Amino acid sequence: MDKILIATKNEGKAKEYRKLFEPKGFEIVTLNDLNDPIEIVEDGETFAQNAAIKATALAEKYQVIALADDSGLMVDQLDGAPGIYSARYAGDHDDEANKQKLLAELAGVAPDKRTAHFHCAIVVASPAGKQLTVEGEVNGMILEEQRGQGGFGYDPLFYYPPFERSFAQLSMEEKNSVSHRGRAVKALMERFDAWLNEVR
Numbered sequence: 001m002d003k004i005l006i007a008t009k010n011e012g013k014a015k016e017y018r019k020l021f022e023p024k025g026f027e028i029v030t031l032n033d034l035n036d037p038i039e040i041v042e043d044g045e046t047f048a049q050n051a052a053i054k055a056t057a058l059a060e061k062y063q064v065i066a067l068a069d070d071s072g073l074m075v076d077q078l079d080g081a082p083g084i085y086s087a088r089y090a091g092d093h094d095d096e097a098n099k100q101k102l103l104a105e106l107a108g109v110a111p112d113k114r115t116a117h118f119h120c121a122i123v124v125a126s127p128a129g130k131q132l133t134v135e136g137e138v139n140g141m142i143l144e145e146q147r148g149q150g151g152f153g154y155d156p157l158f159y160y161p162p163f164e165r166s167f168a169q170l171s172m173e174e175k176n177s178v179s180h181r182g183r184a185v186k187a188l189m190e191r192f193d194a195w196l197n198e199v200r
């Protein structure tokens with residue numbers, strides 16, 4: 001069985017990747033399964049750069065295939081913020097504080113001006129440093145109050161017009177079928193087998 005180290009401590013992300021990869025026969029481990037994982041400084045300027053930094057460092061150190069996902073929310077009225085700083089928008093990595101800050105920044109902005117998109121870059125790296133990069137996006141609107149209990153991060157504030165619900169009101173299957181991460185993973189799956197044959 002092939003093992004993939006998912007370069008994340010975010011259990012919300014990890015859960016989505018398990019759901020996507022385990023049916024394909026992969027064993028999934030995350031940073032939370034390692035004791036004392038190496039610290040990685042994510043100092044890239046783009047989602048793809050940060051994902052590459054994470055994936056290559058871990059693949060080399062632990063000699064496994066590593067997958068890193070760097071993702072975030074970009075709000076048009078805020079010139080693309082919080083962007084690559086989504087996890088720490090309000091300071092610490094605190095989802096509730098991040099959502100409150102976003103609501104405060106958008107106070108008074110009319111519903112039709114609250115357009116946003118999620119972006120996800122995925123980089124898979126081999127122990128020898130070969131990389132595969134894919135990206136995905138999904139467009140939506142930022143709500144004026146939270147709706148729904150599912151998902152993670154900004155999901156309760158991200159309204160997806162085609163489904164007339166927020167991402168936190170979708171089942172995981174529904175979210176994966178349209179999300180930035182789901183779309184990036186779809187692109188990954190189209191190329192992954194060929195890449196795996198090359199690096200094995």
Ligand SMILES: O=P(O)(O)OP(=O)(O)OP(=O)(O)OC[C@H]1O[C@@H](n2cnc3c(O)ncnc32)[C@H](O)[C@@H]1O
Pocket residue numbers: 007008009010013069070071072073086087093095098118151152153154155167179181
């Ligand atoms: O770095 P790792 O350990 O993977 O976990 P993280 O949560 O810090 O992950 P990122 O650096 O990629 O930051 C992404 C942030 O963007 C938000 N985000 C990303 N994908 C999301 C999704 O599908 N739904 C809601 N919010 C999401 C969420 O707040 C995350 O904390």
Ligand SMILES: [Mg+2]
Pocket residue numbers: 087
């Ligand atoms: Mg992070």
